[in-house]
Amino acid sequence: MKLSYPAIFYHWDEPGSTGYTVEVPDLPGCVSEGDNLTQAIIMGTNAASGWVLSELEDGNPVPEASDVADIHPEQGGFVSMLLLDMDVYAEKYGHKAVLEETVF
Secondary structure (H helix, E strand, C coil), X not given: CEEEEEEEEEECCCCCCCCEEEECCCCCCCEEEECCHHHHHHHHHHHHHHHHXXXXXXXXXXXXXXXXXXXXXXXXXXXXXXXXXXXXXXXHHCCCXXXXXXXX
16 A cells, blocks of 8 residues: 655754754654655655554554645745555564664
């Protein structure tokens, strides 16, 4: 199963920083970050996939994704889509209590 969700990216407000925080509004509490945009995308995708997998393993339905046009970030943020490949993610992490840390 492949899913996509809009995510909001915010550049860290620190001089010289390349980091971003990423939030997935359709998945309450799903927030991650990365030291740069590429890492933020990877970490956001992992966080969202873990959120969805946990719901599926608990027998809950998968939340519908909002239309990207309906997502309005605060000043300085931008919206982009995250693509989740739940089959690959579940094969690797299904039935695990803790996701192994991603190392860059």
